[in-house]
Amino acid sequence: MDITTSIDVVASEPAAPALVARVANLTKSYGSHGARIDALRDVTVGIRRGEFTAVMGPSGSGKSTLMHIMAGLDSPTEGRVWLGDTEIGGLGDEQLTLLRRRRVGFVFQSFNLVPTLDVEGNLLLPFELDGRTPSPREREWIDELETVLGLDPRLSHRPHELSGGQQQRVAIARALVTRPELVFADEPTGNLDSRTGREVLQVLQSATRGYGQSIAMVTHDPIAASYADRVIFLADGRVVEDRPRMEASEIAAFMLAMEQAA
Template sequence: MDITTTIPTVGAETARASLVARVENLTKSYGAHGARVDALREVTLGIRRGEFTAIMGPSGSGKSTLMHIMAGLDSSSSGRVWLGDTEIGGLGDEQLTLLRRRRIGFVFQAFNLVPTLDVEGNLLLPFELDGRTPSAREREWIDELETVLGLDPRLTHRPHELSGGQQQRVAIARALVTRPELVFADEPTGNLDSRTGREVLQVLQTATRSYGQSIAMVTHDPIAASFADRVVFLADGRVVADRTQMDASEIASFMLSIEQVA
C-alpha cells in the first residue's frame, strides 16, 4: 500500500478562510548534532472549520507534539503556526495564555476537573479565569450544554461522585462553554471503557454536526478515529496521508501498513 499523499499548499485566500488553524513547514527538533531527534519534519497542515479531525500515528510519530504546538503549549524549531488569522509563533507567554483561554478548548484523557468544585463550578471556571461572568446569551448556551450532555441532575455533584463518562462529559462541556474557535482533544477516551468511550465520541461528533464546532482529536484508537470527518496520519514526524471519513477496519489496516513501513 502506498502511504504517501500530497498535502495541498495552504496559500489561497479562500483556502485560508476555511481553516481554523494551520501550520506551514513546521519542524520540531530536540537535542543537537548527532543526538538530534526530529519530532516533526516540515509539516504543512490545516484544520478546517466546523470539522471533526482525527490525528493518528504510531507512538513517536509526532501527533501529540503537533497538537501541543498548534495549541500554543509548545514552540516549534522552525515553521509558522496560525490560529485563524493570528500567527502565534511570535506571541509572548501572556498573549498565549489569553489566546488559549479565550479561543481554544481542551479535553484531556485525565479529565482535569477541579476536585473541590461541583459540576456547575467546573463549567463556570473558564469565565472565572477570564475575570468575568457569563452573559445572558452565554448562560443560555451553558444551560443547553448541561441538558444536551445529561448533566442537569449532576450539577451539584463533585468529580469524585461522577462516573468516568460523566466526568468526561463535564470536561467536554467546559471546553465548549466559551464557544472556542477550536477544541483540542488528547486521547479523550483513553481512560474509559469501550461503551462509555463511544458515548463520549458521539458527543464530540454532535458538537461538530449540530453546532459547527471545530475539533482536532489526537488518538491511537481506530474506533475513536472512525467518528471523525477526516483522518490525518503521521509517521516519523511527517504527514503521510489525509483522508475523509474512514471506518475502523480501514483505519486499523492503514495504521498497520504505516508501522510495517516504519
C-alpha cells in the same frame, strides 16, 4: 437521554470550510548536534473549520507535539503557526495564555477537573479564569450544554461522585462553554470503557454536526478515529496521508501497513 439525537443537525450542506488552525513547514527538534531528534519534520497541514479531525499515528509519530504547537502550548523550532488569522509564533507568554483561554478548548484523557469544585463550578471555571461572569446569552448556552449532555441532575456533584463518562462529559462541556474556535481532544476516550467511550465520541461528533464546532482529536484508536470527518496520519514526524471519513477496519489496516513499512 439519547446523546446522538439531542443536538439538532444542520440540514444544509456547508460551503468548503476555512482553516481554523494551520502550520506551514513546521519542524520541532529536541537536543542538538548528533543527539538531535526531530519530532516533526517540515509539516504543512490545516484543521478545517466546523469539522471533526482525527490525528493518528504510532507512538513517537509526532501527533501530540503537533497538537501542542497548534494550541500554543509548545513552540516550533522552525516554521509558522496560525490560529485563525493570528500567527501565534511571535506571541509572548501572556498573549498566548489569553489566546488559549479565549479561543481554544481542551479535553484530556485524564479529565483534568478541579476536584474541589462541583460540576457547575468546573463549567464556570473558564469564565472565572478570564475574570468575568457569563453574559445572559452565554448562560443560555451553558444551560443548553448541561441539558444536552445530561448533566442537569449532577450540577452539585463533585468529580469523585461521577462516573468516568460523566466526568468526561463535564470536561467536554467545559471546553465548549466559551464557544472556542477550536477544541483539542487528547486521547479523550483513553480512560473509558468501550460503551462510555462511544458515547463521548458521539458527543464530540454531534458538536461538529449540530453546532459547527471545530475539533482536532489525537488518538491511536481506529474506532475513535472512525467518528471523525477526516483522518490525518503521521509517521516519523511527517504527514503521510490525509483522508476523508474512514471505517475503523480501514484505519486499522492502514495503521498496520504503516507499522510494517517502518
